[in-house]
Amino acid sequence: MKPLLWLILAAALITNVSTSFAFDGVQQVLISVGTGVATLTAAGVLFATRRRAGA
Template sequence: MKSLLWLVLALAAIVNVAANFAFGGTQQIIVSAITGLTAIASATALYLTRDRRTA
């Protein structure tokens, strides 16, 4: 599960950067918003599934 979340996070970041070069105007905004939300969701899921260690 965690490896899939890392993959989604990495792909979202790559697509977000590529969208800056491939699209312009409204398309760029929409693609960046979708990939940004995907990155936030996968990062949140990774945070919630982390190993909790007590000191």
Template sequence: MKALLWLLLAAATAANISTSFAFDGVKQIAVSLSTGAVVIGAAACLALLRHRDRQART
């Protein structure tokens, strides 16, 4: 699960960075917003998993 989230985070980050070079206008904004949402979601899931794992240790 964590490996998939890390892969998703890396791919979405790379896609978000490349949209500024590949697209212009509304298309660039739409793709950037969607990949940004995926980045935020994956990062939040990873943070929650880390928090849950830390609580399980104690």
């Protein structure tokens, strides 16, 4: 599960950065919002499922 989340996180970040170069207007905003949500969700799940050092 974690490798898939890392893959989603990396792909969403790369896509989010590249959309500013490839698209304009509403299309760019919609793609950026979608990839931003995917990035935040994957990062949040990875943070929530991390192992703590003291446990």
